[in-house]
Amino acid sequence: MCLGVALLGLLTTVSICLILRGVEEHNVREAFQDIADERITSLETSIRLSVHDLVAIRSHFDSSGTISRQNFQNFTAPLLAENEAVQAFEWIPQVSTDQRAAYIEAAHKDGFPTFDFKEFSPHGASPSSFDRSNYFPIYFVEPYAGNERALGYDVGSNAIRRAALESAAGSGSATGTSRILLVQDLEHQYAV
Numbered sequence: 600m601c602l603g604v605a606l607l608g609l610l611t612t613v614s615i616c617l618i619l620r621g622v623e624e625h626n627v628r629e630a631f632q633d634i635a636d637e638r639i640t641s642l643e644t645s646i647r648l649s650v651h652d653l654v655a656i657r658s659h660f661d662s663s664g665t666i667s668r669q670n671f672q673n674f675t676a677p678l679l680a681e682n683e684a685v686q687a688f689e690w691i692p693q694v695s696t697d698q699r700a701a702y703i704e705a706a707h708k709d710g711f712p713t714f715d716f717k718e719f720s721p722h723g724a725s726p727s728s729f730d731r732s733n734y735f736p737i738y739f740v741e742p743y744a745g746n747e748r749a750l751g752y753d754v755g756s757n758a759i760r761r762a763a764l765e766s767a768a769g770s771g772s773a774t775g776t777s778r779i780l781l782v783q784d785l786e787h788q789y790a791v
Contacts, residue, residue: 621670625741645684650773652678656688665692668739675741681762686781686790687746690739690756693768696732706738718756719782735764740783749783 604786659674660666675688694702699716707716716736718729735755742744755758759776778789 645682648682649685650686651741652682652685656690660690666739671739672741672743679742686788687740687742687749689737689749689784691735691737691766694736696730696734699734702736702738706751714751716753718753719761729756735761735780746763746783749781752782 612711655678663670663694671688671690679685679688679772692702694716703715712731716734734753737749737752737754740749743750755764759779763774775791778791779789781788
């Protein structure tokens with residue numbers, strides 16, 4: 600009889616533990632899903648704001664004709680102040696081989712005497728960009744402080760970025776990349 604009562608008590612305890620464990624697992628899963636949903640919503644909002652900012656910059660360029668570095672800085676500063684997801688905004692023109700010298704000369708006149716189109720090797724060196732029919736140099740970057748290394752980087756020298764550029768040029772629509780390493784960040788910061 601005592602053994603039967605002990606077994607019944609043990610079965611009851613085990614059953615209660617299993618039920619409580621199941622309830623706790625359910626609560627943890629729900630809490631995780633709530634946090635994940637919050638993060639997804641935050642990321643979607645951040646991407647939407649960033650795309651909105653890029654469309655605004657494009658519209659400004661399209662409607663203004665020639666843009667100076669100071670004009671670019673003045674236009675992007677308030678956008679950067681409101682969008683913490685963006686490290687920097689860049690203007691990346693498509694430059695033919697025939698136009699390359701003029702772009703380099705204009706950058707020198709703008710106060711960047713060492714400006715040139717460049718590529719980065721996997722080892723971090725920055726030789727001058729190889730001869731190609733078209734280049735996509737980062738010509739303006741804001742904020743400049745902290746992003747100096749990016750200025751002149753030929754985005755078209757990277758296969759992932761070049762594919763996005765070609766897709767955007769072919770479709771006329773905004774295009775994203777998979778995860779890429781920022782050239783201005785020596786600590787291996789990734790972005791899209």
